[in-house]
Amino acid sequence: MKSILVAAAVALVVSILFTPYLIRIFSKQGFGQEIREEVQKSHSAKRGTPTMGGMAILVAMWAGYLVTHLTVSDGLPSVTALLVLGLTTVLGVVGFLDDFIKIRKRRNLGLNKTAKLVGQLLASVIFAILALQFADRNGITPASEHLSFIRDITVVSFGTVGFIVFAYIAISGWSNAVNFTDGMDGLAGGTAAMVLASYVLISFWQFRYSCGLEQNIGPACYQVRDPLDVAVVAASAMAACVGFLWWNAAPAKIFMGDTGSLAIGGLLAGLSMTTRTELLMIVVGGLFVVEALSVVLQIVVFRTSRRRLFRMAPFHHHFELAGWAETTVIIRFWILAAISCLFGIGLFYADWLSLAGGNGL
Template identity: 30%
Template sequence: MRNASKNTTPSPGRCATLRGRAIPFWSKGRAACAWSASSSVCARFMENQHDAAALFHSLRKPCGAPPKGQPMLYYLALTLKPYIGAINVFTYHTVRAGGAAITGFLFCLLFGPAIIRALREFKVGQIIKEDHVADLHALHKGKAGTPTMGGAMILLSTALSLLLWGRLNNRLLWLAVMVLLLLGAVGFIDDYIKLKRKHNDGLSARAKFAGQILTGLLLGLYLIGNPITVSATYLYPRDVTDWQALSKAFLTAIQSDDPSPARAIWLHMPLDARQKTVEAARHAADSPVARRELLQGLNSVLSQRRLYDPHLWPDEMLTPEAQALAARNPQTLSDLEVTRLDRLLIETALPEAIAPSVPNLHTKVGIPGFKDTYIPLGPFYVLFVILIIVAVSNAVNLTDGLDGLAAGTSVISILTYAGIAYVVSRADWSQYLFVTYVPEASELFVFGAVLLGAGLGFLWFNAHPAEIFMGDTGSLSLGGAIAAMAILTKQELLLPLVAGLFALEAASVVIQVASYKLTGKRVFRMAPLHHHFELMGWSETKVTMRFWIIALLLALMSFSALKLR
């Protein structure tokens, strides 16, 4: 029989020590969350044992994992925020983007040598074909046997970094990752077939196009059925730009007897909605449940035919669309038109809280340089998405012909769209620049930062003379990422500037093929364009550096185009 009074030391694997007390990791037969292992360290920062114990219990979760959709570092920052205020910086987009870029870079440096060694052992090397251009073969024959499929390094580093820094409950982030991985899979299969056959012919053109078209089709269909822009009728959380301003406006309207648009909205709510809205308005700034109640109250007004009052909403306050609807007899308006008019009235009454909307904006394409000018595509927007995915991914693939060329130019384009994503995710900046507001695009800023870091990490090994090539695994996935960011930021027509160098490379191939078939003559010494300059006598490094400069200048021009309206 064991001595109950015997002093025993708990095993480190079974408990954690917190200010001299042993706290078991196991409770009621269930494993406690692994996060609790950090509590003994964090307790050193607490001023008293009570705070340390409170921290331990806040970290100790029976589920064994952070809440669904939250990255590890973001969740940890939220958990420790009441105890270590400075750690709250890890919830900021800018801080997470910086951390993601550095992490992506370091992961590439960490895994790069091992991946290169493994590819060499498996003899996964580049095949240099002796084609009809003898001079080009002489320039590149020394690259034969260099490991390829290095795009896997970028994909691995990106995935691991996003698990740490990305908010995984953001659907735009998942859409971008989906495009990245699907096209990466197409490229991987293409590379594998090339290496298996010991020939430069991998997937057939039809099979490769099928993979690209399928990726674009999936993305396009999702965007048609699930808009990422501000709704034009019923209010969604993404339509609210400032919850505190919305709460303040309602509380002011409720407490005042003076007629105002906000009070008119309040009075037209059903009685039960009013009661819920009063309580919700007090907590909407920090409570998701209260926010839902508040939006339900607002949405209950959208079917009211008597909301419009010309004394509260004079014509000078209304948009032209609202004026046209208000000028008609409300009784003759269709239900959809009434909903649209009421939505516009709410936007006018609460301009600091509700984002302005445009009907069917999710299927329209904004024209750079023109204010509030769009090309309505309707269901054909799916075809437009497919075209962008196919064109950009193939253009990046064509550019991948020199050491560091595709990686460097891709990094520049991705960095540009990451900056654009940050701009369009802010309602104030979007309204100032007259660009489409995409409420959930902030995580694309983190996504772009991850690819920036991973791309630079890959470039560490891909710089001339390259130790590894990205292959189609990398070029197709990076091209898909650029295309996805253009689509998801609703800045599709900026692609000719942001990815202008890729467009030039692709155009050179089209021109060369068309000219040869029509006239029997070639415009360039060789296509794509970078080989033309190589055969003119430029060194590989000079071509790469000058193309980087061109890509950078085009990126700067694209930022300028955001302001020109």
Template identity: 35%
Template sequence: MLVLFNEYFNFHLNIFYYVPYRAIFSLLSSFFINLYLGPHFIYHFKKLKKYQIIRENGPKTHRLKNETPTMGGIFIISSILFSTILYCNLSNIYIWYVIIILIGYGIIGLIDDYKKIKYKNSKGLTLKWKYFFLSIFAFIFISIMNANNQSIIPTQLMIPFYIKNSFEMNYLYIFLCYFVIVGTSNAVNITDGLDGLAIMPVVFLACAFALISLFSENINNSNFLHIHYVKNSEELAILCMAIIGSGLGFLWFNSYPAKVFMGDVGSLSLGGSLGTIAILLHQELLLIIMGGVFVFETISVIMQIMSFKIRRKRIFKMAPIHHHYEIKGILEPLIVVRFWIISLILLLIGLISLKVC
């Protein structure tokens, strides 16, 4: 918005043009907005008794968290939207694509959280209805994105660590986009089971995509790093910085012992947004590498379900895998920090792959 005002009124203020300035202000704004909104949100939700519904078959230690407010994703989304609208160039279509998913998936998550609280049941929306709404929204969104700009949905898949660097997929790429958006949103949702566990990997991914969006903007840098050239992608860096600031601001209250949980409204919207950014930057497979913690968490659930249905035996003491370690007696903060470390290492491996291929 400030960029458009600067152009319209001819202020000629460089601070409104330079991406690094706007990116830093975006991060700081979303961070301090969360620091301001957090205590008010927690106070009012405690007063309204909007508490996290703990699943009955979960770890016993989690029953102590049954009076912790949930739906903190509301102020995460609010701070991201404020910083994005204020500092991004709103004529950039990429920004609106991410905003659509952020709000759309946030609404689906909000409905899910509301049902859990209203009926005091940890299930919320049934699995089929949740996937139905996520899938319909994703397909409609991808169709609109493809109709508006054919170059956004290419037929080539960028492959890390592969010398040819790309693979022709034709229209199957559209289905890959669907799985990236829906899969990432659910993976973040599954991972969000311990205090601060999901939010830091989200911040790490946003950091990486902020860098990649800046490199993708310059054709020389994109050729040097063997990444897809994406015109006007630098505005996504400002949005990513808003996610980083908002994530760090939320972590202020979500670190152990958590004073608030993000709920599905936060995890689905953040996951869907990261998946959308990965698609816009053509780094879908890189998302799988750098977001390996989310992938491992999701695979652990799939393996547990398949093993129990086929062999009537469980592989893990409880899925997702972070609950397995909890039941084994490892302290929650220790599990969280170790997962953060793994996430950072995977992030570095992913960034290295940009030049290796």
């Protein structure tokens, strides 16, 4: 528990103190956000607000994790944690390039679809291949070839190639989902903090009842590798998002940009695979899922009927164009995100209770 608290405290302090430094630097360099033409009327005042603030989240996340291992954590950084951190960082670099091109070319479109696809593909393939290696003394690898809900669904096995394909779909899907949600001040950052807080609880609970501990036997224990270190990563990222939110909340002084949204999406995908909760993440991160689905549905309906299902997609802009104040949309969406997180945690705990029953765990 001490390592989780230290990681969160360090990441929070670094994020709060480093973000205003980025604001000053980016403002001097003219690294301002371009605004979509469709929302310029209501968001025109935001043009020129510094972007690429996701750098603060990444730096704070790494700082929280590394300081923890240098001070209170026993042993070296785990393979599982480094894989998740590496995936997050690589996607953050892809997002940074996307943001930088937008800034230099003064447009709302950065990397072309092919370049972004290649970046996500390389990150996903490398992560998936390595995550199936490095078995511990109990034979548990960082990720599993089986699809998982709260635990592995053993009857659904992808195989190595299938898992690589699945990892790409999950990583690109979550990256884009967070990216779609990042359209209002603090919406994506606040939601991400709640989802990551949920995974601090989930990972720590898995650590307490890991099958790798001798006292834990029976069907209720968790077949996961390095759950405590994964909890440290989640805590660092959660606190980094909270610290960034201090400056990103309405009216935002800085935006996370694709640097932050793609990185956070990759982090969520990595956490879901290393904790064997890929389908549960859909529940916990329900708001991100709804935002992504709103974009898909808008495209499908428009292409088939030439009519718009929503006033504008992603979904949060629909309510803004309906007359809701931006802060009203943000707070109500945060409430929905919190409900999704609580429901997901409830499902996780209910599964443990049903299996722990009379096993004394």
